Amino acid sequence: MIQKWFRIQEHGTNVTQEIMAGIVSFFTVVYIIVVNASILADAGIPFEMGVAATVFTSFIGCLMVGFWANTPNVLVPGMGVNALFTYTIVQGMGLPWQEALAAVFISGLVVTAISFTSLTDLIAKAIPNSLKHAITVGIGFLLTFIGMEKGGLVVSGKSTLLALGSFSDPHVLLTLASLGITLFLFVRNVRGNLLIGIALGTALAALFGGLDTGSGGETALSLADYGSFIGAMSFDSIGSIAFWVAVFSLILVVLFENVGLIHGQMEMIKRPDKFKRTFQASAVSAVSAGLLGTSPTISSVESAAGISAGGRTGLTSITTGVLFLSSIAVIPLIKMIPSSAIAPVLMIIGGLMIQGIREIKFDDMTDWFPAFLTIAAIPLTSSIVDGMAFGFIAYPLLKIATGKWKSVGIVSYVIAMLFVMNFVLHTAG
Template identity: 40%
Template sequence: TFMTMSYILFVNPNIIKAAGIPVQAAFAATAIASAFATLLMGFLANYPIALAPGMGLNAFFTYSVVIGMHLPWQTALGAVFISGLVFFILTVTKVREWIIYGVPEVLRLSIGVGIGLFITIIGLENAGLVVKNSDTLVQLGNMRDPGVLVAVAGLIITAWLLSRRVRGAFLIGIILTSILAMITGVSPAPRSIGAVVSPVNPFAALTPTFWHLSITGVLNAGLITILFAFTFVDMFDNIGTLIGVTRKAGLLDEKGNLPRMGRALLVDSIATMFGSIMGTPTVTSYIESASGVSEGGKTGLTSVVVALLFLVAIVFAPLVGLIPAQATAPVLILVGLLMMSEVVKIKFDDFTEAFPAFLTIVMMPFTYSIAQGLAFGFMAYTVVKLISGRHRENNAVTYTLTILFILHFVLG
């Protein structure tokens, strides 16, 4: 499990550094938050599920909230903390079940696909394959640029590793692409072993971010839709991962339900709050945990081992500064591809399902916002079901969220 998801130690800092978070602090926060959350999952829920900052939500945090809305990263972390608190409250009440069973399946499927495209376009930009154009918005980058060529080579290498089902394909791809970048002069090479691995005081590394979140900043900014996006995506991402991994492990009961799901979701909500205090966006369950299950991991002991490995990985903190964007861009693109797989489950032959799914999917990358994709998806679903005479397929959740989104757009 650790090998298949350890790439997040380098990808997450590389993403959130664009928000202004120091890269060394981001690495330490990622490792410590992942270790804490995974350890808690092992002890409290006794499931072989590992957690770490979520792909997609970290990009949303950086590019939509901080850069797009011109907010300090401290305020964005405050929003993450509040979303974790809301998730915690929803988990200990019946509201969680009301939301889970009230959200149409087509929207749940579309969210993952849309986030996949959102991550992909960020990866393409980081690789230099897609660049801005004042006339056409975007265009192909300079294919003769050494950085672009390194990213393309990294994409090919990582894709080959995935096609061969190599364990830790993403991590190996990042390392090989980084070496290639150093050889070609795209990024500087380390001058000593201390630039790669060195004893690190995690508490000192966390100084720039530890407890620097701003709750008052969130309240003053009125980030309702942002809070909704963080909470909503985290909830359904976790539920999907928990069900998928535990089904593979044979841990579901005879009715297909997951025992101790409440505990597992509590872990996630606590982990999100803890992560924001450390200095990293939303912490969530990782589908890569399935790799550990396939190797025989059935209990929380697997999570405990993964947590310890995250702590050991802190000694590689100096290495994160040597990883160029060209090395992590292929991972973003290919993670986007993997998240797109759910699109085949959407009923595109039913217009009332296809239309809201389509809007959810395309609005996320084209507005650079997961929140806007959610808003348009819910509004489209509710309206198209009403005008097509299938209003009974709506429910209290779809009506409530649609009204809230409309009020948000009208009132600003």
């Protein structure tokens, strides 16, 4: 039955290999449960609700892509878009998290509608490669900054915006020690390195009194409690400009990030024909994220781990999803994990994301300068969308200035105008 449903032999794999690949994917991406819940907590979502939402959304997303697209992709709340949700939409724009979840739901519906049309291919082809890579790099710098802030390595300065944290602060020292441990595991290619780093960082904090054990005795999360949290969306601000700016922002990020990631992952398994269905599954999964209480899902970068381990079919992603569901039993332990253990993971992920800068061609200023603006503006404005806007607006302007306006497709001009509208609406809101 399994062989026939997933066409195992056709993909040149076997059931054991697929299950093992799913396990590898899980241990490389399971850190998202803690990290995503921590970021959502900054938006006001109770930590345990954030953990449960991350677990159930990842479970459903993995099942969707496994059964619908039959690909080894892992769909989880995305790093970067969760930062957009918390630090831009909630903290920056002032929407309560309930209304931000409603924006996630509506943006997911729009992206789903797009995914079932030819617009997906048009948009993917319209985005210059330099800007595709710049977005990833900029998000990497933003996540690094968030990690350094959580770890106390950077603080608000007295005479400057930022300053170096105090090395006499035990929290800073624990962060640095955890970073050293996690980096050692990572460069040694230890399987599940980020998860092990979080575990050892937590143990280190416990050893030196940096662990909050106040919730350690609590029982596992009550499903009734989480059941009352599901569908906590609020559409009270649906008539406001700020709400629709949030929706537009989420659409842009979810659309562009997924298009780039899924294209690359389909190339890894040499099945570009599966792009459409995989993107559709990711879009529908983003709708479920709003209902279940988290920021939108994406096809995670860590999907590459399962692919590298031999995963070729949806059985890999379904295995990962089932493991996500089983992790709900250890929520009390997850709640005890300190920010000094989470911060290093954010910094390392950020470092991995900036490697895309090598793909930007620096022989034409009309290409690299818009990319530079995006890279710089995302962390400096703490807004992924505003950073993207700088690059997408500058790109056609520089092409026009150098007489290369014909090389810019009409879709790129439309996107630039949408970003200009985004700035105008944001200011008006």
